[in-house]
Amino acid sequence: MPATMRDVAKLAGVSVKTVSNVVNNTYPYIRPETRAQVEAAMAELGYRLNVTARKLRTNRTGLIGLALPELRHQYFAELADDVIREAAKAGLKVIIEQVEPSEHVAVETLVGSHTHLVDGAIVAPVGHGDVVSESAPPGFPVVVLGDHRITDDVDQVYMANARGAELVMEHLISRGARRIVALGADLGAEVGAEGERTRGYLESLERHGIEVDDQLILTTDGWSKAVGVAAIRDLTTRGVSFDAVFGFNDTLALGALTEVLRSGRRVPEDVQVMGFDNIDDAQYSVPALSTVAVDRAQLAELAVDMIVRRLRSLYEAENRSEHDAEGAAPERWAIEVPASLVLRDSTRQESRS
Structure with a gap:
């Protein structure tokens, strides 16, 4: 038995x-x-x-949904691992759902057919995506892991994307770079990783009085290594000169690094290369990739903590009288996780003489 x-x-x-x-x-x-x-x-x-039996007894499953795009990309795989570890510390299990980019992302779409199985959801919309809070069931906790602060009435943890891009540019410019490729940029996006990082790139050039060259702003179809290789190969074939590459994620940057070396140029002596995200593979490339780190473990910890605190509030409210449970809508939390430079061999550590 x-x-x-x-x-x-x-x-x-x-x-x-x-x-x-x-x-x-x-x-x-x-x-x-x-x-x-x-x-x-x-x-x-x-x-x-028995999850079904527990749901009937307590209206809780002990499961939370994690909705992420493009799980084949290393950053999201590592983020999922961090969330699972943090959830386990809180006694929660995680159901992962892969979702497509969307302008308006409804919670039930993100969590899919598992909505009735989960007590809350951590969601990471792509690009311009936002979360329509009205789509969530009443009292359903939602935490958004975003590229910027959104205005919807949801709890959110977001990255300092524009500031991270500025850190990259300040480092490259201080090391003598003037013709810096923005690999993965999008001039038409106002928000999202592409938009925020493009803004940081452009504002840094303006701050240093460096003219923008549209040939160096490369919008890509995806952020994979193959895309990074192809973009730099095309730039080289067209004879466009550059002395640095800012890959808008590490995977793009690693592809760029491969192609720069394949073309016979030295890194960092001829071309400096930097990425964004500090995935595990960045430290093992040759030369090791300089990048920007936004602490994934901290993102996961904050997101899970928000879910746990909302569930605790619901539990306490359910154990109060109906009259006591009434009141104003809860104040929403919004926390920005700062960015920091991780400098390795793919950029110059000392300024040019």
Whole structure:
């Protein structure tokens, strides 16, 4: 017979109620050592939660949705890993859904057919995407991992994209670069990673009095290594001179780095190359890729913490009277995660003499 909560309680030396609170994550104040006892007993007995039964009992599943685009891209794969690890610390499991870019992203579309299975959602719309908060079920916690702060009534954690691009440009310019390729730019996008990073690129050139050369602003169809290779190869074939490449993500930059070296030029002596995101592969290229880091672990930690705090508030509200539960809409959280430079061998570490 499968193990029951009563079996787990007996082995752990706690009450069935305590086991239920751990399993259902409905009581946030359980001591860590008690939680560890219960989880050890569950592992020893091979206890498996019946999600459907828990949903009927508590209206909670202990699952959250994570909606990400382009999981084949390393950045999003690493972000998913960070979210899963942070969720596990909070006793939550994660269902991952891959979603397509959209101008207006509804929560139920992002979480897909799993909406009824999850207690909340962390969503990362692409480019110009935003989240229509009215699409969420009442009380359904949503946290947006974005490229900029959006105006919708949702909790959000967003990256300092424009500032990150400025850090790249300031470093390259201070190291003598003047003809810097913006690889992955989009002059037509006002928001999103493309738009924010393009803005940082252009404002830096203006600040230093460097004329913008449209030939160096490369809009790409995707941000893969192959795209980076093809873009730099085309630029070289057309005879366009450049002394630095700013790849708008590390994958593009790694492709650019490959093609620059293949063409017989030296990095960083002839061409400096920088990326954005600090994926794991960046440190292992030859030469190692300089980049911008936005702490993914911090993004994940903040997003999961917001979900947990919203679920805790819902739990407390459900245990108050209907009259007490009424009130103003909750204040929404919006936190920017700063960017920082990670300097490696693909850029000059000292200024030109």
